[in-house]
Amino acid sequence: MLFPGIRTVGVIAAAAAIGASSVVFKAQPAAAQDTSGRIILGVDETASEYWAEFLQGAKSVAASVGKEAVVVVANYQGQQLLTQLSAVYSSGCEKCALVAIPSTNAFTKAILDRSARAGVKVVTIWNRPEELHPWDTQSDTWVAHNSFDGVASGYIGGMAICKALDGKGKIAAIGGGSSSAVARQRLDGLKKAIAECPGLELVDVQYGEWQEIKGQTITRTWLAKYGDELKAIASGNDAMASGAIAALREKGLNGKILVTGSDGSAVAFDLIKKGDMLATVWQNPTLQGAVTAALAYGVAAGDIDLATLPEEKRDFYLKQQGVDASNVDKFIELKRSTPAYDYADIKAKIWEQSDGQIPEGANNVR
Missing domain, CATH: 3.40.50.2300 (Response regulator)
Known part of the structure; x- marks a missing residue:
């Protein structure tokens, strides 16, 4: 554009x-x-x-x-x-x-x-x-x-998962770039949340290079390996989260396996409204x-x-600020205005x- x-x-x-x-x-x-x-x-x-x-x-x-x-x-x-x-x-x-x-x-x-x-x-x-x-x-x-503080962003998403899963379950993470400090920060924030929710088990981390299609491909692989034993996916940004949700939708698991992202995109807000995405972080x-x-x-x-x-x-x-179903309408209006x-x-x-x-x-x- x-x-x-x-x-x-x-x-x-x-x-x-x-x-x-x-x-x-x-x-x-x-x-x-x-x-x-x-x-x-x-x-x-x-x-x-x-x-x-x-x-x-x-x-x-x-x-x-x-x-x-x-x-x-x-x-x-x-x-x-x-x-x-x-x-x-x-x-x-x-x-x-x-x-x-x-x-x-x-x-x-x-x-x-x-x-x-x-x-x-x-x-x-x-x-x-x-x-x-x-x-x-x-x-x-x-x-x-x-x-923006990547550790805080990852922590916000991780704690949203912790709360939604009552502190237990297998989760996986899609990082941004393997050589990116921001990607590392967001993963560190997620791990900080997991340390406070020891019932959460991080079973895998893969890197999607911030791209939607790679988020989809990674999630397809996880579904083949873990199926619905996987309870949540923490994504380093909203684009990869959207890709993950596309893969979940193929198996009818959208809204059942939780997904978080970061950036506060309009796409993420729409997915939260639909119940397909748990949370994002408004930046x-x-x-x-x-x-x-x-x-x-x-x-x-x-x-x-x-x-x-x-x-x-x-x-x-x-x-920055966390966004979920409880406050997403406020942020949709902020984008519009x-x-x-x-x-x-x-x-x-x-x-x-x-x-x-x-x-x-x-x-x-x-």
């Missing part, structure tokens, strides 16, 4: 059809428009609900200050993101801001180094190596890092897009003094949305 008023740089469908190796990214000529103050948004894709809503929030902030939003689509490839950023930066980028997800931790430093050479201020989201922080690595460039991507874009832009424009930001405001979580975010309003309230500093060790991948 592409948004009007946003210029997108990336592999479009036609280019993908002829192969990524034949795609050449070219920056627009500097004379074509004023390139100062642009807000550049480096995302994995634009088709998913999460990324579409993230872009909506960031776009609102850009529009409120009359600045161009440039979307760079990486297709989950860190090198592709770097190549495209170089093309965007080559046209000139005075007072530009970047909000980006490094596809893996391995690309975080390279993105920061390239942005520093271009004078671009950066907020990263989701992925950063444990040993790198905004105050000790390219500290004049790297404004902040933002994420507001529209607000995340607005908050991170406002922070990066504010520093780039000289409106926020980076030197005055303490560490807890440069490496922080945003708030998402506001158009304004830079001045967001800037004044950024830290009201913070859920605290990211703790030491949170970004370890093991």
Whole structure:
């Protein structure tokens, strides 16, 4: 999904059809428009609900200050993101801001180094190596890092399962990516819940790489092995949970084997309403897009003094909340009535949305 008023740089469908190796990214000529103050948004894709809503929030902030939003689509490839950023930066980028997800931790430093050479201020989201922080690595460039607490997310889902199963039964978990810190955090949160519900038995963990179809395939395998002895599936995100439910539906087990997810997608809310899904965790991507874009832009424009930001405001979580049948209607309405975010309003309230500093060790991948 592409948004009007946003210029997108990336592999479009036609280019993908002829192969990524034949795609050449070219920056627009500097004379074509004023390139100062642009807000550049480096995302994995634009088709998913999460990324579409993230872009909506960031776009609102850009529009409120009359600045161009440039979307760079990486297709989950860190090198592709770097190549495209170089093309965007080559046209000139005075007072530009970047909000980006490094596809893996391995690309975080390279993105920061390239942005520093271009004078671009950066907020990263989701992925950063444990040993790198905004105050000790390219500290004049790297404004902040933002994420959601994966341990809390996994714990919320795990405790929902514990309560629904009266604390006993065989469960399995679909993790995100085997090399993802966020996936590891959500599994750690699930294991924390299991430790408090010793009657729960985690019989298997498989990795679905955040993809719905892989969640479906993994669940089919489990059903062949465990049948209805399996009482619940804890999924690292809503897409994989949806895939799991599709596999359960094939056997008439939807709503009988419990499923949890994370992200708070509209699909998950609908599945909760139908009784096919037990719970998810609301993480507001529209607000995340607005908050991170406002922070990066504010520093780039000289409106926020980076030197005055303490560490807890440069490496922080945003708030999240569990969603189940008891409160899903509230969150459905929140999605329907998402506001158009304004830079001045967001800037004044950024830290009201913070859920605290990211703790030491949170970004370890093991």
